[in-house]
Amino acid sequence: MKKRLPKSxxxxxxxxxxARPAIARLVSIAIAIHLTAMALSFTATVEPSSFHRKLLSLxxxxxxxxxxxxxxxxxxxxxxxxxxxxxxxxxxxSLDPSGDDWKPLVPExxxxxxxxxxxxxxxxxxxxxxxxxxxxxxxxxxRPFVLKEPNAIFxxxxxxPTELTTVVDDAAPPPYVARVIxxxxxxxxxxxxxxxxxxxxxxxxxxxxxxALxxxxxx
Amino acid sequence: xxxxxxxxxPQTTVRPIDHxxxxxxxxxFWFEPSSVRLVSQLRGLLCLVTACYFLSSxxxxxxxxxxxxxxxxxxxxxxxxxxxxSGELRWRMSPLFLTDHLMVFRGWAIIGVxxxxxxxxxxxxxxxSIAVWLTLIxxxxxxxxxxxxxxxxxxxSWLAASIAPASTAITxxxxxxxxxxxxxxPRGLDRHWTATLSARLLAVQGTIIGLATFxxxxxxxxxxxxxxxxxxxxxxxxxxxxxxxxxSPMMIHEPLTHLLLWILPLGLFLAWQPRYETIGRxxxxxxxxxxxxxxxxxxxxSTLGIMFLAIRRNLxxxxxxxxxxxx
Numbered sequence: 001m002k003k004r005l006p007k008s009x010x011x012x013x014x015x016x017x018x019a020r021p022a023i024a025r026l027v028s029i030a031i032a033i034h035l036t037a038m039a040l041s042f043t044a045t046v047e048p049s050s051f052h053r054k055l056l057s058l059x060x061x062x063x064x065x066x067x068x069x070x071x072x073x074x075x076x077x078x079x080x081x082x083x084x085x086x087x088x089x090x091x092x093x094s095l096d097p098s099g100d101d102w103k104p105l106v107p108e109x110x111x112x113x114x115x116x117x118x119x120x121x122x123x124x125x126x127x128x129x130x131x132x133x134x135x136x137x138x139x140x141x142x143r144p145f146v147l148k149e150p151n152a153i154f155x156x157x158x159x160x161p162t163e164l165t166t167v168v169d170d171a172a173p174p175p176y177v178a179r180v181i182x183x184x185x186x187x188x189x190x191x192x193x194x195x196x197x198x199x200x201x202x203x204x205x206x207x208x209x210x211x212a213l214x215x216x217x218x219x
Numbered sequence: 220x221x222x223x224x225x226x227x228x229p230q231t232t233v234r235p236i237d238h239x240x241x242x243x244x245x246x247x248f249w250f251e252p253s254s255v256r257l258v259s260q261l262r263g264l265l266c267l268v269t270a271c272y273f274l275s276s277x278x279x280x281x282x283x284x285x286x287x288x289x290x291x292x293x294x295x296x297x298x299x300x301x302x303x304x305s306g307e308l309r310w311r312m313s314p315l316f317l318t319d320h321l322m323v324f325r326g327w328a329i330i331g332v333x334x335x336x337x338x339x340x341x342x343x344x345x346x347x348s349i350a351v352w353l354t355l356i357x358x359x360x361x362x363x364x365x366x367x368x369x370x371x372x373x374x375x376s377w378l379a380a381s382i383a384p385a386s387t388a389i390t391x392x393x394x395x396x397x398x399x400x401x402x403x404x405p406r407g408l409d410r411h412w413t414a415t416l417s418a419r420l421l422a423v424q425g426t427i428i429g430l431a432t433f434x435x436x437x438x439x440x441x442x443x444x445x446x447x448x449x450x451x452x453x454x455x456x457x458x459x460x461x462x463x464x465x466x467s468p469m470m471i472h473e474p475l476t477h478l479l480l481w482i483l484p485l486g487l488f489l490a491w492q493p494r495y496e497t498i499g500r501x502x503x504x505x506x507x508x509x510x511x512x513x514x515x516x517x518x519x520x521s522t523l524g525i526m527f528l529a530i531r532r533n534l535x536x537x538x539x540x541x542x543x544x545x546x
Contacts, residue, residue, distance in 0.1 A: 019250045019412040027416065031249065035423060038375070042431035046438045064310035067359040067374040073367055075432050077514060078450040079439030086456040106282070112459040112515030113275035118365040119282075120457055122289065125364050140297060144289045162453040163463050164446065 037062060041069045045076055082169070085159040087123035089145060091152035097177055097192065105145050105155065127157050127175035130191070138176055139189040146187060152180050155189065249419050252410035253534035258383040258417045259341075261525050262348070265376050266335040268521045269351060272369065273331040276358065280328070283365065286319045290363060308363070315361035330354060341387030348381035369518035375424050376522055383417035384409075410535075418529050425526025426487055429503070433483045442480050445473030451513040459515040466513075475509075482506050490530040503527035 019027070037059045044052050056069070063069035078084055090102040109116045122141070130138045138157075146155050157176040161169070173194035181188040283290045295316065299308050315327060331354040337347045355377060359370035441447040449472045452463040466472040482502050490499025504524050511520035 014409050016252050016410040017412060018252055024246060024250050024412075028245065028249065031420070035427065038424065039427050039431065042428055043434065045431070046435050060310050064360075065312055065356075066378070067311075067356045067366070067370055068378065070371055070431075071366070073371070075368055075428070076435035076439060077432070077510065077516075078441060078447060080441040080446065080450040084450065084454060086454045088456075109279070110459070111457050112517045113278075114272050114369065114518060115275055115279040115282075116457065117367050117369065117516070117518075118279065118362065121367050122365050137298075140294060141289060144287055144291070144294075147287065160454075160456050162455070163467070164450055164453045 038068065041071075042075060045070050045072055045074065046079075048072075080164060082159060083124050083128060085162055085165065087120065087127050087157055087159055089123055089126075089142065089155065089157050091146070091149050091155045093151045093153050095153060097154040097156070097179075102156065102158075105149060105152070123157055127159065130157065130176040135176075135191040139178060139191070142176070142178070143187060143189060146180055146189065154179055154192075249416055250412045251415055251534075252412045253415040253418065254410050255384050255386045255414040257529065257534060258380065258414050258421075259386040261418075261421060261529055262380045262383070263339050264525050264528075265373075265380055265522070266339040266351070268518060268525070269355060269373055269377070270332045270335040272355075272373065272518055273328040273335070273358070277325060277328050280321055280324045283362070284315075284319065284324045285321045288319075290361070290365070292316065292319050295363070311360040311363060313357040313360040315357055327354065327358060331358065338385070339387070341385050344385045345381060345383075347385065348377065348383075352377035352381050367519075368516060369522060372428070372519060372522040372526070375428075376421060376526060379417050379420035379424060381417075382420065383414045384411050415534055418534055421526050421529035422531070425523065425530060426491075428523065428526065429483050429487050433480070436480055436483075442476060445469070445476045447476035448472045448479055448513060449476070451479075451510070457515065458513075459517075460512050462513050479506065479509060486527075487530070490527070491532055493532045496531050500528060500530060503530070 040052070040055055040059065041063060044056055048056065056063075060069075074084070089105045091105045092099065092102050094101045106119065109119065126138050126141045129141075142155060142157070146152055155178050156174045158174045159172075177192045177194075178189040179192060181190060282288060285291065286293070288294075295308070315324065331351065334343075334347055334351045334354060337343045338351055343350070352374065355370070355373055359366045359374060362370070436442045436447070439447070441450045448466055449463065452458060452461075452466060455461050455463050466475055483506055486499050486502030486506060488499070489495040490503060492499065504527060507520040507524035507527065511517050514520075
């Protein structure tokens with residue numbers, strides 16, 4: 001087998017290089033494994049079964065190391081869900097978080113390029129974690145931005161309305177609102193959860209729980 | 220044809236071979252030598268997209284990395300220790316996890332751009348392509364969950380593109396040699412089995428991603444009720460083009476939705492048919508352009524479009540190589 005190609009074919013006869021049978025067999029096995037792993041990963045973007053997840057976890061050393069996995073990103077492009085709405089992170093120096101005096105905490109970037117994509121994914125992930133009651137992890141994500149705005153008293157992540165959202169969707173509370181508590185040497189975020197209907201009967205009032213602070217400040 | 224290390228000699232007796240067996244077809248498909256021209260063209264485009272990725276990544280390095288960044292080493296260490304994220308992070312390896320210095324991150328991205336230029340002009344051999352791939356992996360893995368839909372496609376593309384021999388994308392054999400949709404003429408060019416493997420891997424990966432995208436799109440009701448295209452464009456605050464205004468009439472966005480859903484499998488099917496491959500590739504590239512305009516996922520759409528351009532049944536094989544082998 002010829003081992004190399006000349007840099008230029010000008011004035012020389014073309015060179016044809018074939019694969020050795022043993023190498024072809026090895027490469028064939030690698031191709032089969034790689035394409036199977038890839039198909040498993042790219043079909044797991046909507047809602048993989050537990051069996052599907054186990055297969056993907058077996059393949060993680062290969063796919064995660066080389067960043068070849070779909071990582072449950074939205075390769076279906078759009079299903080019209082809330083996670084596809086634009087998200088923004090905002091702050092206010094007002095003592096009333098229900099007011100309208102909210103300012104952007106990070107500047108807008110040109111849509112469509114890598115920087116904009118990263119911020120969109122970050123905020124969507126933070127909003128989703130907040131929906132999943134992972135308030136301390138959301139606080140850890142948001143805190144670096146809050147540190148850059150010393151006047152912030154409240155910080156929130158909002159889902160912006162789109163052409164497809166309804167009035168009811170738009171009236172939903174922001175996925176994350178937190179009070180910024182500053183003390184010497186540290187900044188804590190305490191999530192303010194929205195009022196929710198509860199099924200437990202109440203003796204002293206209507207069956208609506210009032211605004212409550214999260215379980216503990218996130219360090 | 221079974222892969223052979225022998226070069227065909229016209230003086231030897233030539234006999235026809237049986238093309239019917241799966242192994243023969245498999246070897247012909249993946250390993251029959253072809254010229255590096257097609258891969259050179261596609262790799263040149265890939266260099267352009269990857270360089271854009273690194274350049275746009277330079278703009279927000281301070282937001283994510285460094286000691287005050289969202290993805291600082293301290294932050295990552297906290298996540299790694301938590302039960303829920305440890306499995307996710309274990310295999311996301313990158314040398315960039317070892318530092319918080321912003322200059323290192325900026326230098327890494329600039330090296331990525333320089334390597335893309337080197338590969339595009341055919342410098343550095345295969346190692347330059349592999350270096351681009353590793354640089355991209357290092358950056359994408361360090362980005363953790365803020366890495367999105369462009370990075371896996373770029374990594375898959377570079378895995379395939381780095382297999383072929385190095386060649387320049389901007390001279391007679393490369394990017395501007397002939398139209399992309401033409402079947403290349405192999406005469407007078409070097410041919411290598413890794414060029415075939417590289418092109419085939421790009422094409423098959425693009426096909427798998429296309430089919431997976433089609434099947435998962437069908438899982439959403441917006442692709443059945445006619446709102447799919449509108450759902451792509453609706454978040455206008457995050458879109459470069461405000462296409463929602465253009466497609467707002469029902470008579471535009473509903474047919475467009477059905478077209479976007481069904482053009483993908485149709486284009487893939489046609490692109491693998493020798494008679495209709497040009498039509499198939501035109502459909503697929505049109506699909507990626509529409510997706511880019513509607514969603515502003517430019518890097519994702521460009522990379523997928525490059526993969527689609529590799530789809531073709533026949534690369535540049537000559538009949539003598541396909542139909543015969545030496546005794």
